[in-house]
Amino acid sequence: MLLPVNSKCECGHQNAVGTVLCEACGKPLEEQLMKSNEPLEMRYDGVARRSQKANPDFLDKIWNFFSSVKIAIYLIIITFLGAMLGTIFPQASTFISATFNPKVYYSEQYGLAGEIYYFLGLHNTYSSWWFITLLVMIGTSLVICSIDRVLPLYRALNKQQIRKHHAFLKRQKATYSGQVTDEPVQWTKQYGEALKKKGYKVHIDESGTALLAEKNRFSRWGPYINHIGLILFLLAVLARSIPDWNVDTYVSITDGDTVPIVGTNYYVKSDGFSMELYDNDELPIELKDSGRVKTFKTDVVLYECAANCGDDFLQPELKEVKEHTILVNDPLRYKELKLHQFDFNLTPRINAVSPMIINKETGESYGPFHLTMVDPELYYEVGPYSMELIDKYMDFSINSEGEPITLSSSPNAPAFIFNIKGPNLAEDGEMFMYFPLEKDKVRFSQDTINRELANKLEIKVDGMENVDFSAATTYLNVRIDKAVKFLWIGAFFSMLGLIMGTYWQHRRIWLRIDDNQLTLGAHTNKNWFGLRADAAYALKRCGIELDPKSLDNGGHKG
Amino acid sequence: MNWLDFSSSSFIAAFFLYVFAFIFYMVAVAGKKWGKRDAKQHEARWSKIAFITSSLGLLAHLSFFFTRWIGSGQIPTSNMYEFITLLGMTIMIAYTIIHFIYKKPLLGMFALPLTIIIIAYASVFPQEVQPLIPALQSNWLKIHVTMAALGEAFFAVGFAAGLMYLLRVIDYNDHTKKGKRAQRWLEFTLISIFIVIGFIVAAFGFKGAGYVAQFQQETVDVSQVGELTTSYDVVEYTMPPIFKPYNSEALQVTEFLGMTDGLFETPSWFNGVNSGRKLNTVVWSIIVGLILYGIIRLIIRKPLGAAIHPKLEGIDPDDLDEISYRAIVIGFPIFTLGALIFAMIWAEIAWGRFWGWDPKEVWALITWLYYSAYLHFRLSRGWHGRPSAWLAVIGFVIVLFTLVGVNLLIAGMHSYAGVD
Numbered sequence: 015m016l017l018p019v020n021s022k023c024e025c026g027h028q029n030a031v032g033t034v035l036c037e038a039c040g041k042p043l044e045e046q047l048m049k050s051n052e053p054l055e056m057r058y059d060g061v062a063r064r065s066q067k068a069n070p071d072f073l074d075k076i077w078n079f080f081s082s083v084k085i086a087i088y089l090i091i092i093t094f095l096g097a098m099l100g101t102i103f104p105q106a107s108t109f110i111s112a113t114f115n116p117k118v119y120y121s122e123q124y125g126l127a128g129e130i131y132y133f134l135g136l137h138n139t140y141s142s143w144w145f146i147t148l149l150v151m152i153g154t155s156l157v158i159c160s161i162d163r164v165l166p167l168y169r170a171l172n173k174q175q176i177r178k179h180h181a182f183l184k185r186q187k188a189t190y191s192g193q194v195t196d197e198p199v200q201w202t203k204q205y206g207e208a209l210k211k212k213g214y215k216v217h218i219d220e221s222g223t224a225l226l227a228e229k230n231r232f233s234r235w236g237p238y239i240n241h242i243g244l245i246l247f248l249l250a251v252l253a254r255s256i257p258d259w260n261v262d263t264y265v266s267i268t269d270g271d272t273v274p275i276v277g278t279n280y281y282v283k284s285d286g287f288s289m290e291l292y293d294n295d296e297l298p299i300e301l302k303d304s305g306r307v308k309t310f311k312t313d314v315v316l317y318e319c320a321a322n323c324g325d326d327f328l329q330p331e332l333k334e335v336k337e338h339t340i341l342v343n344d345p346l347r348y349k350e351l352k353l354h355q356f357d358f359n360l361t362p363r364i365n366a367v368s369p370m371i372i373n374k375e376t377g378e379s380y381g382p383f384h385l386t387m388v389d390p391e392l393y394y395e396v397g398p399y400s401m402e403l404i405d406k407y408m409d410f411s412i413n414s415e416g417e418p419i420t421l422s423s424s425p426n427a428p429a430f431i432f433n434i435k436g437p438n439l440a441e442d443g444e445m446f447m448y449f450p451l452e453k454d455k456v457r458f459s460q461d462t463i464n465r466e467l468a469n470k471l472e473i474k475v476d477g478m479e480n481v482d483f484s485a486a487t488t489y490l491n492v493r494i495d496k497a498v499k500f501l502w503i504g505a506f507f508s509m510l511g512l513i514m515g516t517y518w519q520h521r522r523i524w525l526r527i528d529d530n531q532l533t534l535g536a537h538t539n540k541n542w543f544g545l546r547a548d549a550a551y552a553l554k555r556c557g558i559e560l561d562p563k564s565l566d567n568g569g570h571k572g
Numbered sequence: 573m574n575w576l577d578f579s580s581s582s583f584i585a586a587f588f589l590y591v592f593a594f595i596f597y598m599v600a601v602a603g604k605k606w607g608k609r610d611a612k613q614h615e616a617r618w619s620k621i622a623f624i625t626s627s628l629g630l631l632a633h634l635s636f637f638f639t640r641w642i643g644s645g646q647i648p649t650s651n652m653y654e655f656i657t658l659l660g661m662t663i664m665i666a667y668t669i670i671h672f673i674y675k676k677p678l679l680g681m682f683a684l685p686l687t688i689i690i691i692a693y694a695s696v697f698p699q700e701v702q703p704l705i706p707a708l709q710s711n712w713l714k715i716h717v718t719m720a721a722l723g724e725a726f727f728a729v730g731f732a733a734g735l736m737y738l739l740r741v742i743d744y745n746d747h748t749k750k751g752k753r754a755q756r757w758l759e760f761t762l763i764s765i766f767i768v769i770g771f772i773v774a775a776f777g778f779k780g781a782g783y784v785a786q787f788q789q790e791t792v793d794v795s796q797v798g799e800l801t802t803s804y805d806v807v808e809y810t811m812p813p814i815f816k817p818y819n820s821e822a823l824q825v826t827e828f829l830g831m832t833d834g835l836f837e838t839p840s841w842f843n844g845v846n847s848g849r850k851l852n853t854v855v856w857s858i859i860v861g862l863i864l865y866g867i868i869r870l871i872i873r874k875p876l877g878a879a880i881h882p883k884l885e886g887i888d889p890d891d892l893d894e895i896s897y898r899a900i901v902i903g904f905p906i907f908t909l910g911a912l913i914f915a916m917i918w919a920e921i922a923w924g925r926f927w928g929w930d931p932k933e934v935w936a937l938i939t940w941l942y943y944s945a946y947l948h949f950r951l952s953r954g955w956h957g958r959p960s961a962w963l964a965v966i967g968f969v970i971v972l973f974t975l976v977g978v979n980l981l982i983a984g985m986h987s988y989a990g991v992d
Contacts, residue, residue, distance in 0.1 A: 057952065083952040087945050094941040101931040101978075140929045262925070298700030310706050342706040343922050354924040355706075493924035501926065505913045512905040539951070540901065543674065543894055566890075 025179070030166075035060025038175040040182030053567050054185045056537050061166040080151075080158040089155055093148045100139030103131050107138070153248040160241045171231060176217050177224035178524045178535065186524075186535030188546050188565045192558060198223045198527040201556055208552035209523065224526040234539065236515020243508025250500035261494035264356060268363050269484035272317070272332070275492055279323060280351060281332055285313035287358050287488035310355050312340045312488040316348055340490065350494050357489035364425050367450045368480040371396050372472045375438065382480060385450070387425040399436035399471075404445070406430045410458065427454045438470065448473045450481075521545045523552075536565070575643025576701065582636035583657070587691060589629030590664075594684040596622030601678060601883055615886075619677030626680055630664045637661060644701040649717040650708050652979065656694035658718065659975065660687045662725035670729055670899055676891055678884075682732035689768060696775045712918035719910020720936075724971050726903025727943070727964075733896035734964030735761065740889045741958065744878040754958075758877045761965060763865055770861025771853065777860075778811045783828065785809040789820040789848070809849055811856045817848030850980060893957055896964045897950060904943055911936045935974035942970050 022028050027038035035042055035054065042048045042060075054060070063081065070078060079085060103124055106116045116137050120128035135142050183189060194201050199222035206216035206225055214227040254260040267273050267284035274281050290308040297306060317332035324330075338346040338353075346353040365388075370381040380397025387408065394401040409421040410429040418429075428450055435443040447463045449455040461468040475481055519541045525534040534553075538545040543562075550562035600618035604611040637658070640648040648654040667683040704713075738761075742754050787807045792800060807817045813825065816834025825832050838848035865876070872879045915936065916926040927933060946963045949955040955963070 055954075083948055087948045087953070090941050090945045090948070094938045094945075097934050097938050097941075100929065101934050105929055107929065140934075292703050296703050298702060300698065300700065301702060306703065307705055308703070309709075341709075343710040343712075345921065345924060352924055354922075491924050495920075495925070498920065498926060502917075505916070509905065509909055509913060512908060516901050516905050541894075541898065543891075543898075563888075 025175075030062040032062030033060065034062075035182065036179070037061060037170055037173070039177065039179045040175075041179035042181055042185075048181065052185070053187045054182065056186070058163050058167050059170040061170040063162045063166055077158060077162075080155045081162040083159060086152070086155040086159055089148060089152050093145075093152060096139065096145055096148060099136050100145075103128060103137070105137060105139065107141070149248065149251075153245060156241045156245050156248075160238050164235075164238045167234065171234065174226060174228075176219040176226045176524070177221075177526055180526075180533055183524055183526065183533045183535035185567070186537050187567050188536040188542060188549060189567045190532070190534040190549070190553070190560075190565050192532050194527055194530050194532045196557075198530060201532075202525070202527060205525065205552050205556050208555035209548065212548050212551065214521070214523070214548075223528070225524065227523045229521045230518040231520050233514050233518035234520045236511045236513070236518075238511065240508050240511025240515060243504045243506065243511055245504070247501055247504030247508060250497040250504055253497040253500065254495065256497075258494075259496040261492060263492045264489055265353075265492055266359075266487050266489045267312075267314075268487045270365070271484070274319075274330075275351075278351065278492075278494075279319050280335075280348075281317040281319060281330070282353065282490070283315045283317065284488055285315065287312045287486040289358065289360070289486075310342055310358060312355060312358075312490065314338055314340055314346060314353065314490075316346060316351075316353070345493075350496060352493040352495075354491040354493060355488070356491040359487040359489070360485070361487070363484045363487065364428065364450060364481065365484060366482040367475050368482075369448075369450070369473045369475045371399055372474055373437070374469060374471055382476070385430070387428055390430070394432075397436075399434055401432045401434045401446075402443070404431045404433050410449070410454065412458075427451065427457075429454065429458070434467075434471070439467075446471070446473070450475065516540075519544065521548065523549050542566070575639045579636050579640040579643055580699075582632045582639060583691075586629045586632035586636060587688070589625055589632055590684055590688050590691075593622045593626035593629055593680065594688060596625055597678065597681040597684065601681060601886075604886075615677075619680070622680055623671065623677060626664065626684060627668065630661070630668060633657075633661045633664060640701070646701075646704055647714045647717075648701075649713060649721075650704055651697070651702055652976075653694050653697040653699050655717065655721070655975070656697070657691055658721050659725060659728075660691035660694065662718075662722045663687050663690065663728045665722065666725040666729045666899065666903070667732075669902075670726075670895060673898070674891065674895055676887075676895060678887055679729070679733060679736070679892075679895060682736050683729055686728060686732050689765070689772070692772045693768065696772060707922060710918060710922065712914060712921070716910060716914040716918050719906060719914060721910075723903045723905075723907025723910050724975065726899045726906065727968055727971050730896045730900035730903065730964045731968030733892050733899060734961035736884065736887070737889055737892035737896060737961040738958070738965070739877055739880050740884040740887055740892060742877065742881065744875070744881055755875065755877060757962075759875050762876045763861070766865040767857050767861035770859070770864060771857035773864065774811060774853075774856045774860040783810060783812065783826050785813050785825040786823040787813070787817050787820040787834070787848075788823050789817040791819070807846060807849060809852065811852060813852055814855050815848055815852040817846075820848070889957075893960065896961060900943060900946065900964060900967070904947065907943070908940060912940055932974070932978050935970075935978050939967075939970050939974050942967055 023036035023039060023041055023043065025036060025039040025041065027036055029037050029043065033043055034047065035056075037059075040060070042054065047054075103120065106114070106119075109116075109119070116132055120132040120137060122128075124131065131137060139145055184191065196204075202218055202223055202225050206218055206227065209227040210216055212229070214229045217226045217228075218224065261277060263276060265273055265275055265282065267282060269284055269286045272281050272283040287310075289310050292306045292308045294302045296308075297304070314337070315334055316336040316338070318335045319330045320333045321331040322328040336346065336348045340346050340353060340355045342355050345355070366384060366386040368382040368384050370379045371383075372379040378397075380399065383394050383396045383401075385391075385394075390403060390406065392403045394403075407418060407420040407427075407429040408423050408425045410427045411419055411421050413419045421427075430448045430450075432446045432448060433443040434446050435441075444467050445464075446467055447460060449458060449460050454460075519538050521536070521538045521544070523534065523536040523545075525532060527533075534549065536545050536549050546562040546565045549565055550560060553560065596618055600615050600622055603618065604614055606614075637648060640654075649658050663683065664687055667679065667687075671677070671679065738754075738758050742758050743751060744755060746752075746755075785808070787809070789805050789807050791803050791805065806823065807820065809816075812828035812831050813822075813834035815836050815838045816822065818838045820834075820837075822833045825834075838851050868876065915933065919928065919933075920926040946960075946967060949963065950960055
């Protein structure tokens, strides 16, 4: 673009370098533009943008790059094309298993295409350096595009001259010229009155024959408010990478247990997980017996640790802070902490048994005594017997060398070794191995292990009421997201700006009358249809009847 | 008669009212040269009749929606059938709003067939009320889904007006390379619509004939810990198997034109649940769509676009351009609110994260980015007329992919939406 060196307009106004239309009277400043007869480009009212400098230096060039809407559109297009790539195969982040190996998974599951996908890093598209860079560039573009335009635009709209240059009026996309038979001052006033009825603010200059009617100027700020909201939103997204601002972990709680939430001062207790299915009479035919789930819920109590927190030896002192029934759409919320229902496991877990000791020789039975799986007592007195707990295995198994081992710390196959003293037993006591679960007793042949002692006595649970077990384990997703409120603020402003900018349009109508010769021009940033209707309505009120469409100067669009 | 039966009857009434309204619009346009009538008066009269009929159709459609809501006790937006009928309904709402702004009756000529195709497509899916699974038991289901659908409906009206604009302005006497290219792409767009119709015709045709085929498919899978597992699934087809599932054996195939087994096997690299059946359905849709298109071509003996073009001559293309743009501008904030912001709020409540890069979320974002590029092209780069109309047409393809394609081709969090 040719920048006029002398930017002083014939009306006497001094314009900034790069101004296309005089800020005061609207006369086209470039000679080439003045000669042409095309409708004027009214974007930003033809003011000079900040980026239009005569001799840009390096920083200016970067500024100019990001201030270009064309670049912004390219960034948007590249971003959504890139986002498409990420949906071809599932992203690695959707697999939360610790053993998940993306390298193996993608090639096994999707063959060569999967291998290429993995090689290109597309299994982590949305956290890849190029995707994040694109988002940051869009953010930069939002900031710079807005600053570049909003200030000059504000200036231009704030000091509008009422009487515009003929070239400006005639080359608007909606325009009209004609003769006025009435007295010009009276006619102008009447025209202004008609537009006031349509909600316009009407300004008439001191001569009384030039008019500016304006409506909904605030809608011009919509895009900028929207962009500020989007910037806030993007900043909030970036803020989530601040340590502690975004916690995303899982806890598994077996019914009745209280567990600490790692990384916080909270403990959470599950009073039980439950699942409810729909009855068959609530389901349509093809879903009968499909086991469609009606509710998942966990009753929980949240505690805050008051003392002895993180102490290895002392029990922490817990203070109850909240009770809640967690549903899928109803998490527990306490301050910034949220607990969401994530998953469940219906495998029961044994907690404690209350068995009897039976003397097989006499048939007498003693007890019961209480044996817990976690932290059991080390010494028991039961009738004439005394028992010392020597060893325990929570998940009993025999390794390849034939030695007993435990596979895990969960009580899947608990086993206890007692040294028992009592009537008709060796003075130092005799070793007895006890499997509380009937299936393990058979699987590991308890009687064979205990040899003769198995004929002398037995430890046995009498009925299910003497077994304490948890029916289910619930998995909760622990969330802290401190950025989320800023996110909503950003979304709110973005939405507000969007509504301002789209559901209202800035409409302006100018006219001047020189010796009964009326020249009218009108501009809007969108909805020319409505603008032409307004201008034609007011003309009709002043005795000039015409088809609104005839005001069109080939630029109804926008 | 209970609420749900009444609801089904209303749906059928709405469908036929839409069909009649479409026919009346055709009479309004095509009948101008009948006899010695005054063309302008004829058009005004018949387009008024057509608009009243389409409004009655919308009323019936609304009563379908609300009586189904009352009858089932849950808002009917939770599975594919309910969602797509909702989309059809919101398109009619959007069309009615645009009609009141611009009073350009002939837009109905394109909005109505679009709605008719969409609700016919919805009827392919199972129509029973399915009680809500826990993830959907939220008030946000009502707000998020209806708002998103309404936003998309305005994009659909933008598409209809954009397509009309192209049919109006593309000059079939232009034999330059550029002109030929525009004609070819427009014809391609029309053929794509025929393929959708082909799907509906094939689905109903074979369903009506009671066609079934069953295959046993063997799937070898790698678990996350690296073990190989083999599973056997029975895959049911409702259309003759041009493509049978990968690595499968026919259990039972109804004979169709001498076909007793799949003609081809689906390649192994087609992923997703029931990819064989989906590929087969696509192939049938293309075949039936092309046959329908071929028959029409044989009758009219020229490109379809060239046949429609002269019928639109009375319409001002600038109005169409503006209507298309305006519909999209009105839809954009609604879409932003419904499909992104409300979706994020709900996701934050249900899953504890407002955004998880789930395929459906990503495609909603892609749709949003696409239309924001459209708005910037239009507002700041001055793209009007043809490029703008093409963007509106392509945009609706992206909308449809987000709504339906993601569920059919890519599984994800939204896969519960009850497809096939």
